[in-house]
Amino acid sequence: MRGREFGDGVRAALASAGLSGRGAAELIGWDHAKLSDLINGKGGSTEVELGVLLGMLRVPPAERDHLLTLFRETNRKDWYQPHGQSHPIRPRTLVEHERKAIQLISWQLCLVHGLLQIPDYMRAVIASSATAPSRQMEERVAARLARQEVFRKGDLQATFYMHEQVLHVPIGGKAVLSEQLYHLLRMSAWSYISLRIVPTSVGAHAGLAGPFNMMKFEKYEPVVFLESENSSLAIEAADSVKGYEMVVKSLERTALDEEQSRGLITQLVT
Numbered sequence: 001m002r003g004r005e006f007g008d009g010v011r012a013a014l015a016s017a018g019l020s021g022r023g024a025a026e027l028i029g030w031d032h033a034k035l036s037d038l039i040n041g042k043g044g045s046t047e048v049e050l051g052v053l054l055g056m057l058r059v060p061p062a063e064r065d066h067l068l069t070l071f072r073e074t075n076r077k078d079w080y081q082p083h084g085q086s087h088p089i090r091p092r093t094l095v096e097h098e099r100k101a102i103q104l105i106s107w108q109l110c111l112v113h114g115l116l117q118i119p120d121y122m123r124a125v126i127a128s129s130a131t132a133p134s135r136q137m138e139e140r141v142a143a144r145l146a147r148q149e150v151f152r153k154g155d156l157q158a159t160f161y162m163h164e165q166v167l168h169v170p171i172g173g174k175a176v177l178s179e180q181l182y183h184l185l186r187m188s189a190w191s192y193i194s195l196r197i198v199p200t201s202v203g204a205h206a207g208l209a210g211p212f213n214m215m216k217f218e219k220y221e222p223v224v225f226l227e228s229e230n231s232s233l234a235i236e237a238a239d240s241v242k243g244y245e246m247v248v249k250s251l252e253r254t255a256l257d258e259e260q261s262r263g264l265i266t267q268l269v270t
Contacts, residue, residue, distance in 0.1 A: 005096050006070035007039045009063070010053075017057045028056055047071060066092070081232045086131035090143045091232065094213075094225055098150050101215040104158040105248055108211045111171060112180060113160050114144050115151070116187055121180045124172030131229060151190070159194040161207070161251045167197070167268055181269045188262055196255035197264055206250035214244055 014024055021039065025032040035053075038045040050071055054064045081093065098104070098115075106113050111125060122141045126132050132140065150156055170177045188195045198205055213225045224235040224244045235241060256264060 005093065006067060008096075009067045009070065010039050013054065013057045013059045013063070013067070016059075019057070024053070024057065028053055081234070083230045083232070086129070086133070086230055087227070089136060089140050091227075093234065094227075094232065095147055097215050097223060097225070097234075098147065098156075100217055100220075101156055102218050103216040104156060105214040105216075106158070106160045106162075106212070107207050107247070107251060108160070108162040108166055109207065110163075110169065110211075111166060112162070112184070115148055115158070116160060116184060117144065118176075118180050118183050119145065120172050120176045124176060128171075151193070154192060157192050157194075159196065161196045161198060161248075161255055163198050163207070164200045164264070167265060178269055181265050185262060185265055185269070188258065188265075194258055195261050195265075196251070196258065197261040198251060198255045199264070202254055205254050206247045209247075212244060212247075214241070214248065 014021060017024070019027070021035050022032045025035040028035075034045060038050065038053075047068065050068065051064075054067060059067070104115075106115075112121060114122075117125070119141055122144050123137060126137055126140050127134070151158075167181060172180075184195060187193050198207065210226070213227075214222060215225070216222045221236060221238070222241050222245075224241055226233040226235070235244070255261070
């Protein structure tokens with residue numbers, strides 16, 4: 001998927017410059033096949049040559065650095081992204097993967113998944129962060145709401161597993177939590193969203209190691225994302241992904257079904 005993200009980025013740069021691949025190759029003195037191989041992740045170009053191409057296309061510095069980073073990591077199966085002091089406002093790699101995924105499987109232990117959060121719940125989560133600057137509050141909320149647009153295309157099948165304690169933690173206070181639970185019920189009515197609650201009564205379960213997001217794609221291998229305070233880890237190696245698939249199968253056996261999960265949420269808001 002890093003290769004696909006890189007290729008899409010170079011194509012966008014060509015389009016922004018008003019050039020076709022053949023036109024850009026002629027301007028820079030390349031064979032068209034060389035540029036095609038670069039875009040499609042087949043090698044044949046150096047980082048310096050890519051830098052020359054991006055310079056010719058007048059790619060903005062931030063996008064240039066992003067594409068150079070992707071180029072270095074194209075063939076890696078797993079990658080670690082440190083974010084500095086705090087998590088980015090717009091986690092670009094994660095967002096790009098969400099947009100291309102056909103299936104999302106999430107497991108959450110402590111809070112509602114960001115794609116299901118209401119604005120006031122988001123604000124409470126952001127305000128509690130020790131690293132996110134308070135001045136970025138509304139920008140971060142807007143970015144999270146924009147991510148939720150991924151549901152509007154209607155072709156992402158999403159299953160959200162969450163521990164029952166998520167439904168009880170009064171993030172934002174009782175009123176905000178109540179509205180958040182109503183929102184979960186509304187979202188669960190959508191045919192492409194499934195909510196599954198792991199009840200507290202089961203005790204130990206396969207998800208105790210921590211939350212994760214697994215994404216599956218039409219033409220690419222699955223990816224698992226792990227997020228921490230100021231870094232992210234994306235896992236593509238087949239054996240590692242298989243381990244998370246085993247966790248999902250266990251959660252599927254342990255969790256309440258969709259109707260039972262909606263019933264539990266309904267009890268809490270009535």
